[in-house]
Amino acid sequence: MRAASLAVLFLFLFTACGGPATEDAGEQAAPEQPAAESAPGMSNQIRAAYRSEGIPYDPDDKAWKEIPAARIPLSPQGIIPPNGGGSVAELGVRAAHDGENLAILLEWKDKNADREVGVATFRDAAAVGFPAVETDMLPSPFMGDEGHPVNIWQWTADFDANARGMSGFDERYPHTEGVWIFPQDPGVTRQVRAWRGTEPVMEFSAKGFGTLQRHDSQSVYGLSQHGDGTWRVVLRRQLSTGIPEDTLFRPGSATHIVLAVWNGSMNEVNGKKSLTMNWLPFELEPTMVAAATVAP
Amino acid sequence: MPKVFNWQLGREMDYPYEQALPEKQIGMVFDTNKCIACQTCSMACKMTWTSGRGQEYMFWNNVESKPYGTYPTAWDVAILEKLGPQTWEDGVYTGKTIFEAADGLKEKMLGILPDDADWAHPNIGEDQIAGGSVAQGEHLNEPIHKFWYFYLPRICNHCSYPACLAACPRKAIYKRQEDGIVLIDQSRCRGYRECVKGCPYGKSMFRPNHETSEKCVACYPKVEKGLQTQCVEQCIGKIRGQGWISLGDKVREDHPIDYLVRVRKMAFPLYPQLGLSPNVYYIPPIHVPADYLEQMFGPGVKEAQEAYKNAPNDETLRGLLVLFGSSPEIMERFEVKNGVARGYNRENKMVAEVPITEPLTLREAKDIRLDVYRMDVT
Numbered sequence: 290m291r292a293a294s295l296a297v298l299f300l301f302l303f304t305a306c307g308g309p310a311t312e313d314a315g316e317q318a319a320p321e322q323p324a325a326e327s328a329p330g331m332s333n334q335i336r337a338a339y340r341s342e343g344i345p346y347d348p349d350d351k352a353w354k355e356i357p358a359a360r361i362p363l364s365p366q367g368i369i370p371p372n373g374g375g376s377v378a379e380l381g382v383r384a385a386h387d388g389e390n391l392a393i394l395l396e397w398k399d400k401n402a403d404r405e406v407g408v409a410t411f412r413d414a415a416a417v418g419f420p421a422v423e424t425d426m427l428p429s430p431f432m433g434d435e436g437h438p439v440n441i442w443q444w445t446a447d448f449d450a451n452a453r454g455m456s457g458f459d460e461r462y463p464h465t466e467g468v469w470i471f472p473q474d475p476g477v478t479r480q481v482r483a484w485r486g487t488e489p490v491m492e493f494s495a496k497g498f499g500t501l502q503r504h505d506s507q508s509v510y511g512l513s514q515h516g517d518g519t520w521r522v523v524l525r526r527q528l529s530t531g532i533p534e535d536t537l538f539r540p541g542s543a544t545h546i547v548l549a550v551w552n553g554s555m556n557e558v559n560g561k562k563s564l565t566m567n568w569l570p571f572e573l574e575p576t577m578v579a580a581a582t583v584a585p
Numbered sequence: 586m587p588k589v590f591n592w593q594l595g596r597e598m599d600y601p602y603e604q605a606l607p608e609k610q611i612g613m614v615f616d617t618n619k620c621i622a623c624q625t626c627s628m629a630c631k632m633t634w635t636s637g638r639g640q641e642y643m644f645w646n647n648v649e650s651k652p653y654g655t656y657p658t659a660w661d662v663a664i665l666e667k668l669g670p671q672t673w674e675d676g677v678y679t680g681k682t683i684f685e686a687a688d689g690l691k692e693k694m695l696g697i698l699p700d701d702a703d704w705a706h707p708n709i710g711e712d713q714i715a716g717g718s719v720a721q722g723e724h725l726n727e728p729i730h731k732f733w734y735f736y737l738p739r740i741c742n743h744c745s746y747p748a749c750l751a752a753c754p755r756k757a758i759y760k761r762q763e764d765g766i767v768l769i770d771q772s773r774c775r776g777y778r779e780c781v782k783g784c785p786y787g788k789s790m791f792r793p794n795h796e797t798s799e800k801c802v803a804c805y806p807k808v809e810k811g812l813q814t815q816c817v818e819q820c821i822g823k824i825r826g827q828g829w830i831s832l833g834d835k836v837r838e839d840h841p842i843d844y845l846v847r848v849r850k851m852a853f854p855l856y857p858q859l860g861l862s863p864n865v866y867y868i869p870p871i872h873v874p875a876d877y878l879e880q881m882f883g884p885g886v887k888e889a890q891e892a893y894k895n896a897p898n899d900e901t902l903r904g905l906l907v908l909f910g911s912s913p914e915i916m917e918r919f920e921v922k923n924g925v926a927r928g929y930n931r932e933n934k935m936v937a938e939v940p941i942t943e944p945l946t947l948r949e950a951k952d953i954r955l956d957v958y959r960m961d962v963t
Contacts, residue, residue: 369754370689370693371691371692371693372691373691406793409700447796458639464638465641469636470638471637478639501775
């Protein structure tokens with residue numbers, strides 16, 4: 290209840306402060322979008338650009354430069370314990386779709402790439418959330434609420450490292466000769482790995498803090514790069530997966546997005562995160578937008 | 586925060602969840618006077634549960650020397666220091682528990698997350714004496730124990746108010762209704778380590794290659810069959826007794842654990858002031874200064890030491906103590922009659938019958954039949 294009323298409050302504040310325009314206004318403003326390219330960083334409007342030639346997936350793909358970046362301010366989580374976070378103040382977001390697939394590029398400053406999970410060390414991570422189903426009322430921006438589930442995609446640097454065979458586990462905890470390992474153990478570990486999959490991104494449903502539930506079928510892919518003190522992470526999914534728990538994206542219409550980032554070396558994990566305090570409009574350009582722009 | 590009643594503190598206390606006591610609560614008594622730190626319990630547990638990659642450092646059961654031994658390093662002194670000096674008055678705890686001392690917003694309880702190095706020295710402080718320096722002298726030249734140490738075997742306490750459970754933001758930790766065993770649901774755990782930080786006893790441990798936390802499971806597959814846990818069954822010093830502890834007002838005099846803990850008040854929870862209502866109970870060592878032990882076990886230690894010293898004149902107590910380690914089955918009832926102690930399982934079937942004093946047979950020094958001298962005549 291408290292989360293829901295906060296959501297309303299934040300929504301009000303956001304609109305009052307001249308935040309993102311409404312859906313309709315956004316669509317009308319579509320042709321002006323290219324102008325924003327020259328000045329990325331000025332917008333806090335997230336809009337998935339339509340690219341008929343296909344979406345960029347690699348974070349290094351030059352095509353990302355043609356898409357304007359929204360700069361989204363993040364705040365520390367201070368609602369329920371354990372609270373914390375706040376070490377990442379801003380997140381750059383670019384998005385593109387090609388009518389079939391959606392890709393979202395997240396960029397944020399983080400000096401260290403924390404890829405390793407040790408006994409008392411934590412990994413970097415980032416997540417996006419969308420209302421899982423369209424309802425009259427938006428879910429709580431804090432991972433949803435009962436009756437209003439949120440579809441969450443979380444990228445984690447350790448899964449990313451595992452996927453690339455870069456896991457630091459053996460280096461940090463070298464196997465000691467003579468330590469007896471029970472014969473079934475590799476099988477158990479394989480089972481655990483199989484359960485969590487090979488992708489660096491996991492897809493979840495949530496109905497509020499602490500309710501993260503992994504989807505049985507995973508449909509989000511991820512690629513990442515860390516360099517110049519910046520993480521650049523691309524999340525990719527089909528617009529429509531046919532799975533009821535997955536958010537359905539339609540070109541030319543809008544949904545909402547929430548964002549969160551964890552900085553491992555600041556011991557950020559779980560509720561200790563930097564996040565958006567409210568839903569932000571997330572728009573997908575219509576598939577024919579390029580043609581429409583050219584026509585007049 | 587809801588209020589729950591903690592009988593060990595003699596008062597109500599704050600706990601993040603409402604009171605929900607299980608139907609039965611697993612309870613154990615460890616007699617520290619008999620522990621020799623042979624680590625058979627540690628090995629029995631390790632071979633059974635933690636012999637996997639990523640679990641190398643884990644000892645769900647460990648035995649540390651007190652006062653200087655700690656695993657993970659400084660677990661108890663660190664949390665006591667964080668909590669600060671607290672008070673008891675007439676058997677009632679008037680200080681703050683780790684739940685009450687936390688600010689509530691940033692964390693639900695005081696806690697410490699041990700580092701890699703903290704898990705790396707399970708034998709730190711082993712056999713180090715307290716009480717002064719021997720300096721090549723002092724060999725029993727005083728009638729009382731000036732120098733001392735003792736062994737403290739430790740497992741998860743399967744607390745009535747577990748901090749690990751309260752700390753978990755995902756409700757991945759639960760306390761079983763049927764036996765009070767506290768477990769981490771591996772399919773819900775996301776490896777946030779809030780439980781590792783939250784458990785003041787350092788008994789929740791993170792497995793990095795599975796990215797989940799693990800802890801003592803009280804050998805629940807055995808307990809379900811009425812059998813004692815590995816660490817209890819394998820204890821060669823026979824220092825451990827396992828059964829159920831009555832948490833309400835009704836106490837069973839013929840139950841081994843109830844008798845020692847609730848009736849005789851000879852066995853004490855470990856650091857009850859932390860507020861978790863732990864369910865492993867220790868018979869305090871009789872040679873250790875009571876003021877040290879009172880910090881560790883709460884008030885009443887001196888009386889318990891006296892009662893233990895009086896065991897030679899106390900047939901029921903002696904009988905019960907010889908029943909420890911005399912059966913692989915959990916004894917739910919005991920009786921001591923005419924110098925014989927008997928233990929009964931959950932079906933009320935006798936599973937142990939032990940004479941308090943073993944019958945002594947003396948044999949001739951020479952075996953005439955074989956024409957040899959015997960090395961052992963008893």
